[in-house]
Amino acid sequence: MKITRVETFLVPPRWLFCRVETDDGLVGWGEPVVEGRADTVRAAVHELADLLLGADPRRxxxxxxxxxxxxxxxxxxxxxxxxxxxxxxLWDILGRSLGVPVHQLLGGAVRDRVRVYGWIGGDEPGEVGDEAAAQIAAGLTAVKINASGRAAALPPPAQIDAIVRRAATVREAIGDEADFAVDFHGRITVPAARRLIPLLEPYRPLFVEEPVLPEHTHRLADVVASTTTPIACGERLFSRAEFLPALQAGVAVVQPDLSHAGGISEVRRIASLAEVYGALFAPHCPLGPLSLAASLQVAFATPNFLIQEQSIGIHYNHGAEVLDYLADRSPFAFVDGSIERWDAPGLGIEIDEDEVRRADRTGHRWRPPVWRHPDGGHAEW
Structure with a gap:
C-alpha cells in the first residue's frame, strides 16, 4: 500500500481538512490547522506531502x-x-485497513463513554447564568466560560469583582451536581493570577485554564502554589518537551490539542507523561469534526482522561457547524452529558466529501480579533 495523493480543503468557519489517498483506494482524513493561520498550515502540509508520497501509510x-x-x-x-x-x-487509514477503530490500536478502550463540556458566554462574557442553565437542561453536565474579556495586567477591583461574580452566577445556575471551568486565555499576569484565582475557590471550578501565557510556563509553579483550584494548560504547547516544565510546576490538567500537538501519535505520549505526574488529560478542541473524532479516540484509550472539550454551537462557528461536514451525525450524539464509544474503523466518522469540496470553493479568511487596552496598547485576546 502506498500514498498517492494528499489534498487540503479550507472549510468555513475557520478549519482546514486534509485527505490522504492510497493506491488501493483507502482514504484517511485529518484536521491540520492553526486558527487564523490556515493558509500557512496548508502550505506546510503540502511541503510535508513530499515525504509521504510513495510511502506505506501504515508505518x-x-x-x-x-x-x-x-x-x-x-x-x-x-x-x-x-x-x-x-x-x-494516517491513523485513520491504518484503522480502516485493519477494520478496527483507532482506540483499539492504542491498546483498547478503558471506558465506554467520554464526558464532554460546552462553551457559554463568548469572548467577552456578560450574563452567563441563563446560558449555563440552558446547557445543563439540554443534557450536558459541564460548561466552560471565559473569565473576562480584555483584562488589565493588574486588574482593578471592578474587574476582579466581575470575574468572581460571573463564577458565582454560573455555580448558582447549575447547582452542585454539575461542573464549570474558567478559561483565562492567557489574559492575566502571574501576580494577577495569584491574587484572583483564590477568590474563585468558594465556587469550586473544575479547573482554571491557561491563567498565564505559555511563555511564562516557568512561573506556573507560583500560580499553582497560590490556590487549591486545579490549574490546567496546554493548548499552546506542542510536544512532550514543552509539557514537561508545566507538569514539573504542578499543573493538574494537561490540554494538548489533537490538531496542534503532533496529532494522535504525540498526544497519547503527552497523556502518558502526564500520568507519571498524577495529572489528568482533557484534550483541547474548539475545532471541527476530525479534530474531535481524533480526540475521542485517544480519550477512549487513556486511563487519566478527565473531560473533553467540543465546539458544537461555540461562538466562533459562523456560517458552518461541526456536524455540517459529516455524512452521519450520530457518533457525536450526547447521551447524559457524554459521547458513547463507537467501533467504526479508523477515526470512526464518515466525512461528506462533496460538502467539503463545495465548502473549499468558498474557503475562509478567519482571523482572531485584535484587542487594545484603553491606552491603545495591545491586549491579549
Missing part, C-alpha cells in the same frame, strides 16, 4: 518521526499542526 510512527525530524528546523505551531492533521489521516 505511522516512522512517518511521524520523518515529518518531525527530517528537516533541520523542528517544532512550532505551524509545523506541529501540519504534522497533526496528517498523523490523524
Amino acid at each position: 505511522v510512527e516512522d512517518l511521524w518521526q520523518t515529518m518531525t525530524k527530517a528537516a533541520f528546523y523542528r517544532g512550532g505551531p505551524v509545523l506541529s499542526s501540519a504534522v497533526a492533521g496528517l498523523d490523524q489521516a
